[in-house]
Amino acid sequence: MAGSLTLDRTEAAALLWLREFGAALERQDAATAAALFAPDGWWRDLLALTWDLRTFHGASAITGALGTATASMAPRRFESEDGKAPVLVEDPSSRWIQAFFRFETAVGRGRGFVRLTPAPDDSWKAWTVLTALDELKGFEERVGPRRVKGVVHGEQEARRTWPEQRTSESEFVDGDPQVVVVGGGQAGLTIAARLKQLGVPTLVLEKNDRIGDNWRRRYRSLVLHDPVWYDHLPYLPFPSNWPVFTPKDKLASWFEGYAAALELDVWTGTTVLGGDYDESTARWNVQVRRADGSERVLHPDHLVLATGMSGVPKTPKIPGRATFNGMVCHSSAFDDGRDYAGKNALVVGCCNSGHDIAQNLYERGANVTMLQRSSTYVMSSENGIKVLFAGTYEEGGPPVEDADLMFASIPYPLLAVLHKTATDTIAALDRPLLDGLERAGFRIDYGDDGSGIFLKYLRRGGGYYIDVGCSTLIAEGKVKIKHGVEIERFTKDGLVFTDGSSLPADLVVLATGYENMRESARALLGDKVANRCGLVWGLDEGGELRTMWRRSGHPGLWFMGGNLHQCRHYSKFLAVQIKAIQEGLLPR
Numbered sequence: 001m002a003g004s005l006t007l008d009r010t011e012a013a014a015l016l017w018l019r020e021f022g023a024a025l026e027r028q029d030a031a032t033a034a035a036l037f038a039p040d041g042w043w044r045d046l047l048a049l050t051w052d053l054r055t056f057h058g059a060s061a062i063t064g065a066l067g068t069a070t071a072s073m074a075p076r077r078f079e080s081e082d083g084k085a086p087v088l089v090e091d092p093s094s095r096w097i098q099a100f101f102r103f104e105t106a107v108g109r110g111r112g113f114v115r116l117t118p119a120p121d122d123s124w125k126a127w128t129v130l131t132a133l134d135e136l137k138g139f140e141e142r143v144g145p146r147r148v149k150g151v152v153h154g155e156q157e158a159r160r161t162w163p164e165q166r167t168s169e170s171e172f173v174d175g176d177p178q179v180v181v182v183g184g185g186q187a188g189l190t191i192a193a194r195l196k197q198l199g200v201p202t203l204v205l206e207k208n209d210r211i212g213d214n215w216r217r218r219y220r221s222l223v224l225h226d227p228v229w230y231d232h233l234p235y236l237p238f239p240s241n242w243p244v245f246t247p248k249d250k251l252a253s254w255f256e257g258y259a260a261a262l263e264l265d266v267w268t269g270t271t272v273l274g275g276d277y278d279e280s281t282a283r284w285n286v287q288v289r290r291a292d293g294s295e296r297v298l299h300p301d302h303l304v305l306a307t308g309m310s311g312v313p314k315t316p317k318i319p320g321r322a323t324f325n326g327m328v329c330h331s332s333a334f335d336d337g338r339d340y341a342g343k344n345a346l347v348v349g350c351c352n353s354g355h356d357i358a359q360n361l362y363e364r365g366a367n368v369t370m371l372q373r374s375s376t377y378v379m380s381s382e383n384g385i386k387v388l389f390a391g392t393y394e395e396g397g398p399p400v401e402d403a404d405l406m407f408a409s410i411p412y413p414l415l416a417v418l419h420k421t422a423t424d425t426i427a428a429l430d431r432p433l434l435d436g437l438e439r440a441g442f443r444i445d446y447g448d449d450g451s452g453i454f455l456k457y458l459r460r461g462g463g464y465y466i467d468v469g470c471s472t473l474i475a476e477g478k479v480k481i482k483h484g485v486e487i488e489r490f491t492k493d494g495l496v497f498t499d500g501s502s503l504p505a506d507l508v509v510l511a512t513g514y515e516n517m518r519e520s521a522r523a524l525l526g527d528k529v530a531n532r533c534g535l536v537w538g539l540d541e542g543g544e545l546r547t548m549w550r551r552s553g554h555p556g557l558w559f560m561g562g563n564l565h566q567c568r569h570y571s572k573f574l575a576v577q578i579k580a581i582q583e584g585l586l587p588r
Contacts, residue, residue, distance in 0.1 A: 013124045014086035014099040017116055021126075022078025022103065030067035034059055038117055038125040044411045047133035047573050048103075048110040049073045051586060053550055055411040055543040074106040075131075081111070084402075097124060100402065107585055108136045108576075113409040130409035132573075139579055141197040143235065170203075170265040172298075177203040177265070178582060180286055180300040182524065184266055185214045186233070187560040188306035189255060190567040192264045193234055194575030200582060203298070204259075204266040204306075205288060211259050211266060212252030214308075220336040221360040222248040224564075225352060225466040227385055229393040231564040232400050233258060234571060245381075245468075267291075275303065275525050277556065282588055284556060301588075302578050306560040309461050309537060311520040314513045316348075320490035324508075331357055331511040341365030344504045346495065348487070349511030350376045350442075351462045355470040357509050358479050369480040369503060371487070375445035377456055377464040378437060378471055383429040384453070385466075387422050393565075404569045412458055413543040416451040423452030433467065436475030443483055458545065461537050462513055517559055518547075529554055536561075549574045555588050 017036060024033035037043070043056045049069035056065045069075070079102050080086070086099035097116040102109065112131045116124040135141065142148055152159075160168070168174070179195055181188045184206030195202040208214060215222070224231065224246045228238050231246065236258055243250075259266055269291025276285050286298045313330040321328060331353040337345070337360050347358045350372040361368045386394070392403040410418065423446050427434060434444055445463075447456050456463040465471070473479040485497040494504040517537060522530035532554040536547040544550075548559050549570040560567070560574055580586040 010088045010097055011080075011086050014097050014114070014116065015080055017114070017124055017126065018078050018080060018099070018101055022076065025066065025070050025075045025078070028067075028070040030063050030070060033066050033070075034063040036126055037062055037129070038119065038127050041126050042128045042411045042414055043126075043131070044128070044409065045069070045131045046408065047576060048105060048108065048112075048131040049075060051577075051580075053544045053573065055413070057411070057413070057543075072106075076104055078103045078112075096127060098406075100405065102134075103131070104137075105133075107580070108133050110134050111405060113405045115409070128409050128411070128414065130405060132405060132408065133576055136576060136580060136583070136585065139198060139583060141194075142199065143197055166263060169263075170267075172201070172203060172265070175201075176299045177201045178300055179203070179302045179304060179578060180205060180284070180298055181304040181306050181560070182272055183214075183306035183308060184208070184211050184255075184259070184268070185306065185308055186255070186564050186567045187308055187562065187571075188304070189259055189264060190234055190571035191304055191306060191560045191574055192266075193258075193262050194571045195578065196262060196264060197235070198575055198579045200575070200579055202265065203300075204264060205270045205272060206266055206268045207271055209269050209291070210252075210256060211268060212255040214252075215248045215255070216252035217335075218248055218332070219334045219353075219357055219360060221356060221363075223468070224248075224251065225381060225468065226563060226565065227389065227393065229395065229397060229400070229403075230389065232568060233564065234568050236261060237400065272524050275529075277529065277554070282555065300556075301582065302556050302558065304558045304560050304574070305517070305520055305524070307517070307520045307524075309514060309517055309561050311517055312515040312523060313510075314515050315510055316487075316512055318487050318490055323492055324490040324494075324505075325492055326494075326506040326508065328508045329510070331509055332514075334509050337361035337364035337366050337507075340507055343367065343506040344494070345369070345507040345509065346371060346503060346505045347509045347511055349373070349513070350465065351511065351513070352465055354509075354511030355465045355467075357511060359468075359470040359473060361507075361509075362473055362479055366507070368478075369482055370474070371485075372443060372481055372483040373486065374463075375443040377445055377447055377453055378430075378434065378442075378467055379426045379453060379464075380430050380433055380467045380471075384426045387426050387429070388419075388454070400568075404565075408569065411543055412455070412539055412545075416449060416455045419447075419451045419454055420449070423447065423450055426452070430467075433471055433475070437471055440474050440477060441481045441483055442471075442474055459538055517561060521557070521559075525557075529557065533557065533559075551577075 021036050043062050045054050056062045081100040081102050084100045088097050101112045111134045114129045115127045117127045119125045178200050179202040181204045184204050188204045192202045192204050227244050228242050271289045273287040283299045284303045289295050313332050345361045345366040345368050347354050348371045358368050358370050453464045485499045488496045488498045496502045518533050533552045534547040536559050538546050540546045
């Protein structure tokens with residue numbers, strides 16, 4: 001709950017800390033700046049002072065990092081953000097002051113967010129500090145007062161209409177794009193939108209016939225499990241009457257309209273045939289085949305793989321598959337269970353897709369069994385979302401740009417600690433549901449360290465289910481569970497498991513996930529390129545996501561992905577890095 005020391009004292013404490021912190025950084029006194037942190041303090045930087053996504057914990061790490069940052073980036077002009085008064089937040093066990101601030105560096109302007117906790121000497125020390133680069137000086141986004149005019153008034157020989165101009169731009173008649181983005185889902189569209197506003201010519205290559213087909217062609221019952229307040233796209237938020245949970249086809253249509261409204265250059269029906277990097281020119285050679293069969297070689301400075309975490313399906317090799325009379329498919333190829341009424345279906349895997357597909361098959365009249373190979377974290381949509389997103393992404397919550405800063409200001413290792421309490425709270429609210437699952441033989445976990453869903457997502461990209469109905473079907477025995485065994489082999493009419501048991505099956509859906517996104521680079525660009533890249537996703541030793549939205553290990557190659565929230569927020573930081581390289585502010 002929000003309280004006050006009195007508003008004046010809360011604001012005074014925040015302004016004093018900010019003034020002292022800014023002054024120490026301006027005079028490059030890293031030790032004094034670091035002393036303004038609590039002993040267990042955290043600093044997370046998104047490009048502003050480190051040109052990377054970095055997290056630092058404890059006095060020694062923060063002192064060293066600030067010393068390097070102040071020497072190179074010259075941070076200054078730390079001020080409280082206009083219209084956002086500092087707030088005192090209190091709960092039964094703690095209290096802190098939180099405040100937004102702005103600052104400048106030698107090359108850019110930034111936003112920040114700080115949480116201050118009381119120290120034994122009655123001062124306030126920083127528990128968490130976020131510094132995030134908001135824009136580059138001289139290369140600001142073309143929005144608001146900087147928006148393009150859209151017309152040239154007065155006499156103009158050979159004037160081109162808007163459609164004529166857009167056709168010329170999107171075909172890149174006069175040259176190559178500076179950036180080629182492979183993939184036209186939320187990752188590809190958001191990075192293209194950000195680069196468009198920074199004046200970086202960008203082309204999106206989408207293999208499907210229409211923008212949005214990557215969602216449109218997924219299983220019939222798919223609806224987003226994240227709420228609308230968490231999912232807005234940059235520049236064009238969902239309207240106020242948008243449903244809380246978005247059906248896949250509605251989202252697909254929105255993507256199509258989004259690309260049109262933001263004038264993104266997209267070639268649909270286009271296949272990447274291959275590519276290589278020319279070290280001598282520091283440019284790519286990307287061979288593509290378009291929908292009409294024509295081919296072209298593009299020479300961008302940057303190649304962004306936005307094929308998504310759900311890129312190359314992970315498909316286990318199971319002996320005897322050729323002898324099986326039924327249908328086998330990966331979850332990415334499953335459409336609908338309409339043809340399996342009265343038939344036997346096995347779903348291998350118990351995360352979101354596996355549960356959704358099992359529910360679809362049951363509702364279509366199939367006899368459904370789920371093979372659970374390892375335990376799964378489960379929370380109900382009703383209870384989990386309201387606990388996890390309280391105070392940030394909710395109806396009447398902060399503007400999404402502010403909520404993004406607040407959420408990003410909690411470093412991932414600290415999030416793991418804080419979410420243990422949230423996970424316990426959700427589990428208590430969901431206890432009848434979880435007890436029913438366990439009675440049915442479904443194995444539940446709460447994350448590797450009890451930290452729940454977010455850390456499972458960040459560490460593994462899976463291992464959880466947000467319940468929208470299938471858990472009740474399992475608890476009631478309508479969807480059966482087989483746990484703790486693997487498939488040994490297919491037979492003509494079904495499967496045999498490693499415990500010697502068997503199961504008849506007409507359909508086997510492999511909801512077994514996807515390969516590391518680096519394998520998407522390997523499939524498109526070969527071993528030489530992929531082997532220079534780091535693993536994508538999972539937390540590195542510093543507590544940040546590996547490789548995503550950051551330098552990949554290969555010059556001019558970037559990975560862009562994540563859920564809609566991550567694509568909205570982190571697309572800015574990837575776009576700014578590319579713009580900075582193009583303008584000579586960063587090395588290639």
